[in-house]
Amino acid sequence: MSVQVEIQDDGLARVALRRPEAGNAIDLATARGLLDAAHACERVAVRVVLLTGEGKSFCVGGDLREFAQLSGEVLEKHLGAVTGALHDALRVFAALDAPMVAAVQGAVAGAGIGLAAAADVTLAADNATFTAAYTGIGYAPDAGVSWTLPRLIGPKRALDLLLTNRRLPVAEAASIGLVSRVVAADQLTAEAVRTAEALREGPTAAFGVTRRLVAAGLTSGLGTHLDRESRALAAAATSAVGREGVAAFLGKRAPNFTGVTPNH
Template sequence: MPSSPDPTTSSEPLDSLILHTTDNAVSWITLNRPEAMNAVTWDQRERIIALLDEASGDPGVRAVVITATGKGFCAGADLRGAPATGERVPGDVARTVRRGAQRLISAVLDCEKPVIAAVNGTAAGIGAHLAFACDLVIAAEPATFIEVFVRRGLVPDGGGAYLLPRLIGPRRAKELMFFGDAVPAADAERLGLVNRVVPADDLEKTAREWAQRLAAGPTRALALTKQLVNASLEEDRATAFAAEAAAQEINMTTADANEGVAAFVERRAPVFRGR
């Protein structure tokens, strides 16, 4: 993970609260409000959304890592800095959820590059959903995941009731959401919420290794694969098979597909360039 400056406060420039570097075709997005357990403000969410959108359209970016500084990955939403709405009227809350948390989760799901969550500590509420929306999740051993909404008397938002049943099934999802218990990283791995649990000192190394493998892969094929998998649970077989065939048709026009086939015929390792 990129090194971070000294801890900042929410009054400091946004670029210091969401760190961003591109290293070897990997876009690193780092939440950097450790004193607030990286609870995200409205402005920070907008920055993350913009960076994910930029990654989709930038041929120089072939993978994304989302991580954080300090002891927390993301403690949820910090609504300070949200646009003033004046007197609340019916529909304001739903509009805030749509424009805020749901847009953030959608930005991860819709990013055309594979996204890894490197979860260093507590991921609660929308912070947990931010991790669960990523394509791959690596968690440090001290990390925990908390569906904290029920503790506040709230309905899970930010895509929680959409993501969790698809990841672990409806019964397990209800258990986590009804009780709001903290789920240690090892249990999250057992449930299928996390791909890999590693010692805290190995988190950056593992995330970097995985990201570099993705960045060296056939970028457009990975994007199409992500789209197929994300849509598969909402489609019947005929629709899914048709989408798969269409995706392969599109993919076979890419230079990387031609390189992959040529490398197989020539019995050598392929060299993919993300084109």
């Protein structure tokens, strides 16, 4: 099984890439496994997703050994199937209310960058390095890399990475906004779990609205977006989640967001 998904009763979904011997390279089975994992998270309305990669590297990108065995129309069709499943997985994860936390270590390349960038909170081990890699082998980007990178680090920096394929050290990745923060490699898993558990206790519906507002704000005018924010705030304030949040604040107690039904 190249992707393992474990959905806990408390709403924390653990999604793990499990091809450590191949650097968690994405072949067709892995892409389909990610899509199955995304649908599993969607079906049970999880509260947070924790994405990890087993072994020394988070994900080295596409499985070039698999691709090299094919050519012509067969390769074209195969890559269409791989990217189709991978991209559908990214769409499903993006549409969830639940935020995603990614914990990355070692080599993060190609589609691995796309997975890391798709997370709302990306924790990187101090041994992580980032390489776009696509144009280095004559390929074009996938996994949303040409969409997410310009939005995270700006078009100029994105093109620098995509065209030169230089290896980006983790300190620079953090300084330009590609990752959220850097932690010691031996603390990565523990810190990622702590972060995911904290988000699990939060207002999932409000997280979903906030994620969508941030995404929409990148492509809409200020006036349009202010109207969108106004509607979203009013809807949140009148929901059970919003009422619990205010009651907890005024009552000087911790909110119990896990005990309310979001849409009532």
